[in-house]
Amino acid sequence: MINTENLKQCLREFAAVRDWEKYHSPKNLVMAMSVEMAELMEHFEWMTEQQSLDLDNKTREEVALEMADVLIYLVRMADRCEIDLNDAVKRKIALNGEKYPPLNDRANKK
Amino acid sequence: MINTENLKQCLREFAAVRDWEKYHSPKNLVMAMSVEMAELMEHFEWMTEQQSLDLDNKTREEVALEMADVLIYLVRMADRCEIDLNDAVKRKIALNGEKYPPLNDRANKK
């Protein structure tokens, strides 16, 4: 459902030409990704839920770039762990679907 | 570089048939995503960097499913914020490229 192949190749080259591979252990990458996640969360910490649904354009752009940072590290870390993200997402959605059945199915089972 | 359209539609429907839309404010979603991120990080907290590069198959599969959870929430949150993740990633990589020039470029500028 989601093809991260191009992004993966791009990030490999990005790290290689900066000599960053030595830093890119999964342990370090998950720490860096968590830091980006918190920078994303910082935008929302004092907002009400409603405000978080009505972002102004400046905030939306800042939020978009923080989300991009998380996605970049996620794809990079998956590559370093030899994990196929698309395949993992498919399996996880199937698992979630079993764990939390739709309301209709629950009603039908009563 | 990365097409999240199908996954976005899938997650919209997943939330709708469970009556979860009322919970899916960006404020709540970023909290839930951070929790999934920490579940991912938990696998690595006592590992050495080298161990994190040599995951056994059982751990790799658990890590893959936690990464999927992060990606699922990221795509869902982007949808709720009306953010185009692919576009954001392109702009962020360009910004990162300016902020951290490749080693060759730095050498050439000396």
Next chain:
Amino acid sequence: MINTENLKQCLREFAAVRDWEKYHSPKNLVMAMSVEMAELMEHFEWMTEQQSLDLDNKTREEVALEMADVLIYLVRMADRCEIDLNDAVKRKIALNGEKYPPLNDRANKK
């Protein structure tokens, strides 16, 4: 304002008799503390702000134990970094007081 000396000694011994010192680098401890923080946050991810102010007794107890985990790791990490938490808190509150003056002071300066 806060004396963590006893707790520090207790945690030193706790780690020593379990042969955990080799795992307790600040890098590892900050990861473990972040995981505990997320377990604390998980209790609040789908709550409204008002609900988070009206915890039932069972949830309050679970929240209390997660907060304890964060504090335990914080005191342990400070010890491993040779940091005096009480002293740091005093200086930080002074810095915060300068950064965010009280409303009265702001009014008086107008």
Next chain:
Amino acid sequence: MINTENLKQCLREFAAVRDWEKYHSPKNLVMAMSVEMAELMEHFEWMTEQQSLDLDNKTREEVALEMADVLIYLVRMADRCEIDLNDAVKRKIALNGEKYPPLNDRANKK
């Protein structure tokens, strides 16, 4: 083992004179505390474990102030949740002691 009463009172007043009480729901405070935790973690993301044990004075001071931020939010949040942190720490250490017996005890039970 740890007395947070003075700090609690100080933080109450700090919030009151800035009219911040309306923002200080536990849901918001746990988000803000998580952001501070990530700012603490950021110092360690690319360090080796050994480097994290040998901080230079400048980094140690920055780390100390980030740890103070976490502790400040922790005490403030406990107050807003009507939680006694000292009591929670005592119970948690007892629980941890049962969950992870000391090595000697384990040897004796063989």
